[in-house]
Amino acid sequence: MIKLIPTILCGGAGSRLWPVSRELHPKPFIRLADGQSLLQKAWLRGAVLDDVAEILTVTNRELVFQTADEYREVAAIPAHQNLFNRYILEPFGRNTAPAIAAAALQVAAIHGEDACLLVLAADHLIADQAALAGDVASAMQLAAQGKLVTFGIRPDRPEIGYGYIEAQGNSVKRFVEKPDLATAQAYVASGNFLWNSGMFCFRAGVMLREMAQHCPAILDAARACIAQSRTAAGAGFSQLELDAASFKAVPDDSIDYAVMEKSANVAVVPCDIGWSDIGSWSALGDLTPADGQGNRIDGEAILHEVSNCYIQSKERLVGAVGIHDLVIIDTPDALLVAARGCVQDVKHLYARLKAA
Numbered sequence: 001m002i003k004l005i006p007t008i009l010c011g012g013a014g015s016r017l018w019p020v021s022r023e024l025h026p027k028p029f030i031r032l033a034d035g036q037s038l039l040q041k042a043w044l045r046g047a048v049l050d051d052v053a054e055i056l057t058v059t060n061r062e063l064v065f066q067t068a069d070e071y072r073e074v075a076a077i078p079a080h081q082n083l084f085n086r087y088i089l090e091p092f093g094r095n096t097a098p099a100i101a102a103a104a105l106q107v108a109a110i111h112g113e114d115a116c117l118l119v120l121a122a123d124h125l126i127a128d129q130a131a132l133a134g135d136v137a138s139a140m141q142l143a144a145q146g147k148l149v150t151f152g153i154r155p156d157r158p159e160i161g162y163g164y165i166e167a168q169g170n171s172v173k174r175f176v177e178k179p180d181l182a183t184a185q186a187y188v189a190s191g192n193f194l195w196n197s198g199m200f201c202f203r204a205g206v207m208l209r210e211m212a213q214h215c216p217a218i219l220d221a222a223r224a225c226i227a228q229s230r231t232a233a234g235a236g237f238s239q240l241e242l243d244a245a246s247f248k249a250v251p252d253d254s255i256d257y258a259v260m261e262k263s264a265n266v267a268v269v270p271c272d273i274g275w276s277d278i279g280s281w282s283a284l285g286d287l288t289p290a291d292g293q294g295n296r297i298d299g300e301a302i303l304h305e306v307s308n309c310y311i312q313s314k315e316r317l318v319g320a321v322g323i324h325d326l327v328i329i330d331t332p333d334a335l336l337v338a339a340r341g342c343v344q345d346v347k348h349l350y351a352r353l354k355a356a
Contacts, residue, residue, distance in 0.1 A: 006046025113205025127274025152194025158184035285310030
């Protein structure tokens, strides 16, 4: 039986969810209405799969204690108490290709090159776990044949915020960038395009061979970095803290650009799993039930002549009069007001604040 290692990538900033998502409290730690964080849901997503004995998390070293605390809450469930947590700690973000290179090198060294990594994002939402489990089983069959498998989401609308995969069955014809609206509409109408979910399944050795072919500089630098890095272990966990000086030498690139778009060895599993990347305040707001005027309220608000607004205010009352199609996010030290049609642009505020 091929060993499956769910591998959670926890490196994104979640800049479009400012002011709740910040550098030291990034998007995966946002709590949803059920009290669980996106990160906890990602961990459980891997934990409930058959024959999983450990979970690997790639995260920033400054967040490891917070991450362990998050896992401790959900690991208290008896069925998950014996799961082993393995961490790879990055000194700073370096995109998905270096993270996956380090993860594949570690899994190959510990479990052998035939072990499968199931790469999951720490900040996505998947509503249908049973459907995901079936799709993971299909992906593992393809991975056992030596394929690099990506999970493609069957689109239910034209979406300009996602990349797309043109597919025929399990075959990938091409990866395409985020389209404009007219192109997205054509993609959806054709029935041949899937959203690129950023989730993957592959044998460790296969990924390492593909990286050696398509991005050897990333693989070689990651291997050299691991050789200079420190390990530590305790009850139920181990961690590899990547050496900061040598990690700077690892080229910054995404796994899509570095490997997936170049490889002739890629397959896709089309999925209907209730997936969302929770990539904007509109997406997060959609998780809250709407009132008769289309307003979605998370917290305390009093409204008059208000429609199609999302208001989040956990600590004080927000009053709104005569406004429409706005997003209002109130936190103790920052207030965001945005037109619903411009929520993707919140990332520009985040960038300006970070540069200040």
